[in-house]
Amino acid sequence: MNVSPASTFAPEIEVRILDERLHAWGLPRYQTDLAAGIDLIACLDAPLRIEPQAAAQLVPTGLAMHMDSDAFFAMIVARSGLGHKKGLVLGNGTGIIDADYMAQIYVSVWNRNPAGEAIVIEPGDRIAQLLFVPVVRPRLKVVAEFSGDSARGQGGFGSTGVAAKG
Numbered sequence: 229m230n231v232s233p234a235s236t237f238a239p240e241i242e243v244r245i246l247d248e249r250l251h252a253w254g255l256p257r258y259q260t261d262l263a264a265g266i267d268l269i270a271c272l273d274a275p276l277r278i279e280p281q282a283a284a285q286l287v288p289t290g291l292a293m294h295m296d297s298d299a300f301f302a303m304i305v306a307r308s309g310l311g312h313k314k315g316l317v318l319g320n321g322t323g324i325i326d327a328d329y330m331a332q333i334y335v336s337v338w339n340r341n342p343a344g345e346a347i348v349i350e351p352g353d354r355i356a357q358l359l360f361v362p363v364v365r366p367r368l369k370v371v372a373e374f375s376g377d378s379a380r381g382q383g384g385f386g387s388t389g390v391a392a393k394g
């Protein structure tokens with residue numbers, strides 16, 4: 229399927245390069261025409277060794293951006309291969325970059341491997357990816373009782389069970 233860039237929501241945002249080494253390592257860009265995210269690069273001065281299950285560490289990306297929009301935000305997620313094969317995941321599960329955040333973006337890295345295998349991140353490694361995600365910011369109105377009803381009603385967490393229904 230071909231998607232014309234003109235048919236997608238593609239606002240322009242300002243990005244600052246805080247680490248000049250990114251000019252050689254790779255400026256923020258989509259790796260393929262339809263890649264969902266841009267890779268984030270470890271702007272480290274020396275290799276970083278992460279022991280299994282050790283405390284999460286913050287890695288600078290050398291990037292700052294100002295989305296300045298109420299229509300979307302950015303989300304840091306693991307790179308699929310690194311997370312699945314090597315065990316390099318995010319210490320905060322998912323990193324949320326608010327649209328009003330203008331400082332350097334950091335990646336919280338964690339080695340989820342159970343034991344033994346350390347992970348070494350080299351300066352310039354692509355360690356995670358950044359996705360831009362539309363967001364809805366509804367106005368929150370506090371009420372005593374809900375005005376409508378639903379099939380689930382007041383059934384709580386897990387109330388629909390696990391069996392597949394025909």
Ligand SMILES: O=c1ccn([C@H]2C[C@H](O)[C@@H](COP(=O)(O)OP(=O)(O)OP(=O)(O)O)O2)c(=O)[nH]1
Nearest residue numbers: 304320322323324325326329332333334335336
């Ligand atoms: O993985 C991350 C997560 C967050 N941030 C930055 C961008 C985000 O806008 C800001 C604050 O994040 P968040 O609101 O999730 O964290 P907080 O602990 O509530 O911090 P704050 O008090 O600054 O809102 O930190 C990162 O650089 N990397």
